[in-house]
Amino acid sequence: MADDDMPVIDPRGPQLVYMVVADHIAKQIEDGRLQPGARLMGELEMASVYGIARMTVARAVRELRERGLVITVRGKGTFVADRPAD
Template identity: 60%
Template structure:
């Protein structure tokens, strides 16, 4: 179940770098359950259109999300929300 109230509004004019704002917004969507583990993300160009930002900003945001362990990209298949690591 998605709790949209936990997802902040996306503001590309805010104080953050645009790619960080996109990464944080997608991370918030994952945390709120809007994007479930295993869900396929739209193509980078589609996300760029959805967010109203440059394609390269979305590409850099995806790199940040991969570094955070929130998404994984499978060559030829797409980008997916990563399964959370079990807590120890």
Template identity: 55%
Template sequence: MSSDREPVVDTSAPAYVYMQVADHVAWQVRSGRLQPGARLAGERDLAREYGVSIATARRAVQELRDRGLVTTLPAKGTFVTESRNEPDS
């Protein structure tokens, strides 16, 4: 995310910050910006990119796993899954 864009996370919005981060990453998957097999940034890098805590980034990644959009391989990273089907929220 480049600094010349508006922030994706709005702490005053009536939504959990981790959900906002997860929704943005999910949008990137659905739009094709993140292709199946693409590696997500690490939790520290995601936290820095979105301006959130590492715990919030970690919870966002867990949400993406729960949605079936990513899978995490220990010591390897988190990757976009082949299936782009996301359950309706």
């Protein structure tokens, strides 16, 4: 995830870390940098990129699934969901 606008993650700050990560990925989807069908990097790689625990990444991905922005296919990975027709 080569991204110039990486969020500032402060575990002691008022924002929930998983929400900061989920919002960052959601913004990339909204901006079109992550297209429908694009595969997100794996949890371990994402944890390394963001400098957070894998369980925190898992919670961020769950948040994105709950928002309907991504789907996870067991054994294949997590992908940006198709956008609903307007």
